[in-house]
Amino acid sequence: MNKIFKQLLLFIGIIITIGILSCDKIVILENLFINLKISQEITGTGIDLLDTTATFCLSEFDELNDHKDDIEKIIYVAAAFRTDSSTPGLTGDIFVSLVSDDDGVTIFSFTILDAQVEDYIENPYELDLTQEQIDLFNAYLADYANKDCYTTTLSVTNISAEDGPPYTLTGIVEIVLEIEANL
Amino acid sequence: MRKIVSKVFLVILFCFNASFSQIGESITSLPPSEAAKFATPLSTWFGTYFNSGGYHSASVPKTFVFKFSIIGMYIFVPDGQTTFTPNLPEGYSSSENTATFFGTRGTVVLGPKGFIVYPFGLNLQKIPAGIYQASGSMFGAELMLRYFPKLKVSDVSFNLWGIGLKYSISQFIPLSPVDIAVQVLYNNFNFEYDGENNDLDFKSDSKNIAANVHASKTFGEMFTLYSGLQYESTTMNLVYNFRDPNDLFPENENPKTSVDIEGTNNFRFTLGAAVKLAVIVLNVDYNLTSQDIFTAGISLEL
Numbered sequence: 019m020n021k022i023f024k025q026l027l028l029f030i031g032i033i034i035t036i037g038i039l040s041c042d043k044i045v046i047l048e049n050l051f052i053n054l055k056i057s058q059e060i061t062g063t064g065i066d067l068l069d070t071t072a073t074f075c076l077s078e079f080d081e082l083n084d085h086k087d088d089i090e091k092i093i094y095v096a097a098a099f100r101t102d103s104s105t106p107g108l109t110g111d112i113f114v115s116l117v118s119d120d121d122g123v124t125i126f127s128f129t130i131l132d133a134q135v136e137d138y139i140e141n142p143y144e145l146d147l148t149q150e151q152i153d154l155f156n157a158y159l160a161d162y163a164n165k166d167c168y169t170t171t172l173s174v175t176n177i178s179a180e181d182g183p184p185y186t187l188t189g190i191v192e193i194v195l196e197i198e199a200n201l
Numbered sequence: 202m203r204k205i206v207s208k209v210f211l212v213i214l215f216c217f218n219a220s221f222s223q224i225g226e227s228i229t230s231l232p233p234s235e236a237a238k239f240a241t242p243l244s245t246w247f248g249t250y251f252n253s254g255g256y257h258s259a260s261v262p263k264t265f266v267f268k269f270s271i272i273g274m275y276i277f278v279p280d281g282q283t284t285f286t287p288n289l290p291e292g293y294s295s296s297e298n299t300a301t302f303f304g305t306r307g308t309v310v311l312g313p314k315g316f317i318v319y320p321f322g323l324n325l326q327k328i329p330a331g332i333y334q335a336s337g338s339m340f341g342a343e344l345m346l347r348y349f350p351k352l353k354v355s356d357v358s359f360n361l362w363g364i365g366l367k368y369s370i371s372q373f374i375p376l377s378p379v380d381i382a383v384q385v386l387y388n389n390f391n392f393e394y395d396g397e398n399n400d401l402d403f404k405s406d407s408k409n410i411a412a413n414v415h416a417s418k419t420f421g422e423m424f425t426l427y428s429g430l431q432y433e434s435t436t437m438n439l440v441y442n443f444r445d446p447n448d449l450f451p452e453n454e455n456p457k458t459s460v461d462i463e464g465t466n467n468f469r470f471t472l473g474a475a476v477k478l479a480v481i482v483l484n485v486d487y488n489l490t491s492q493d494i495f496t497a498g499i500s501l502e503l
Contacts, residue, residue, distance in 0.1 A: 051321035
C-alpha cells in the first residue's frame with residue numbers, strides 16, 4: 019500500500035508543478051482593468067449668477083480601494099457635463115472646471131457660451147480634453163496616493179430665464195477613468 | 202493527501218476564479234440581456250472545461266479497476282468570442298464592440314443618461330486549467346466521479362461535483378476491430394461572491410451535460426488511439442443585483458436579477474492517443490468544439 023501512495027504522491031507532485039507554472043503564467047501576464055465612472059451632481063441657486071462646487075476623492079471609490087495596493091496605473095478616459103434640472107428657459111455661459119485640491123492647479127476648464135441649459139438634459143456635452151489636459155490629468159492620477167481629491171466647479175454667468183430670479187441648476191459632471199491593477 | 206489534492210485543484214483552476222470575482226462585480230452594472238452576452242463565452246468555457254477528459258480509451262474492463270486521473274487542459278477562446286455588439290438603450294449609439302469576459306476593453310458610450318460603462322474582460326484567449334477525477338469499472342461499465350467540497354476563500358466560495366457513466370458497446374459485438382463505448386457526463390459548478398457591499402454580490406451555477414460515443418484501438422497493449430463525437434449542453438445561471446447605474450430601467454423595482462446563459466458548445470470531435478506504462482497511463486487529445494481544447498492526462502490505474 020505504501021508503494022501505491024508513493025507512486026500517487028510522485029504523480030501529484032508532477033501535476034502540482036505543471037499547475038503552478040500554468041497559473042503563474044496567468045497571474046503574471048494578465049492585469050485587471052476596471053472602468054470607474056465618477057458622477058458629481060452639483061446644485062446651485064443664485065440671482066445674478068450660479069456658482070457652485072463639489073469635491074470628490076478617489077479614495078471614496080470601492081473600485082480603487084479594493085486594489086489600492088496593486089494599482090499600476092490610473093488614466094483618464096472621458097468626461098461630460100449634462101443638465102439634470104434647471105429653471106425653465108435658463109440660458110447663459112456655462113463654465114465647468116476640475117481643480118486639484120492638492121495644489122489648486124486647474125486640470126481642465128470649459129465654457130459653453132450662450133447655452134440653453136435645458137439642451138443638455140437629453141444631450142450631454144462631451145468635455146473633449148486636449149492632449150495637454152489629458153497628460154496633466156494623467157500625471158495627477160499617477161500620483162493618486164498624494165493627490166487624491168478634486169473639486170468640480172459649475173457656474174453660469176450672463177443668466178436669463180423665463181422664470182426667476184432666483185435661478186437654479188442641477189448639473190452632473192461625469193468623469194470616466196481606467197484603473198489597471200495587478201492580479 | 203486531501204490537502205495536496207485540494208492544492209492541485211485550487212492552484213490550477215481557481216487562480217482563474219480570483220479574477221472571475223473581480224469581473225463579476227462589474228457584471229452587476231449590466232442589464233440581464235447585456236450580462237448574458239458578456240458572459241456567454243464564460244458559460245461556454247465552463248462547458249468546454251467540464252465536458253473534457255471523460256475518456257482516453259473505449260475499452261472498459263470486466264474486472265474491477267480503480268483509476269485516478271489528473272487532467273491538464275489548454276482552452277483556446279476564439280477571437281469571435283472576445284467581443285460583442287452592445288444593445289444600447291434609445292438615445293445611445295456606438296459602432297464599437299465591447300469586451301466579453303475574455304475580451305479586453307470595455308467600451309464607454311455617452312447618451313442622455315450620461316456614460317454607459319461596460320466592464321473590461323480578462324484579456325485571456327489561452328487558458329490553462331486542470332481537474333481530477335476518480336473512476337471504477339466492472340462488468341463493462343464505468344462510474345466516474347469528480348468532487349470538490351464547498352470552500353470559502355475570502356469573499357468567494359465555490360464547489361463542484363460531477364458524475365460520468367460509461368458502458369462498453371463492443372462487448373456485444375464479437376470480433377469488433379475496435380473498442381466502442383458510450384458515455385454520459387454531468388458536472389455542476391457553483392460559485393458565489395459575497396463581499397462587504399451586498400449590492401455587488403452575485404452567484405453562478407453552471408450545469409453541464411454531455412453524451413458521447415467513442416472508439417479506440419490498442420496496439421501491443423501499450424499504445425491506444427481514440428476518437429469520439431460528443432453532444433453537450435451548458436447553462437450557467439447568474440444571480441446578481443442589477444445596480445442600474447444610469448437609472449435607465451426605473452420600472453425595475455427589484456434589483457435581484459436571474460439570467461440563464463446558454464453556452465455555445467454543442468458538438469465536439471476528439472482525437473487522441475494514450476500510452477500505458479505499468480500502472481500509469483499518459484494521454485493527450487485535441488478537441489474541436491466552440492472553444493478548441495488540448496488536454497493532457499495522467500492516470501493511475503490499479
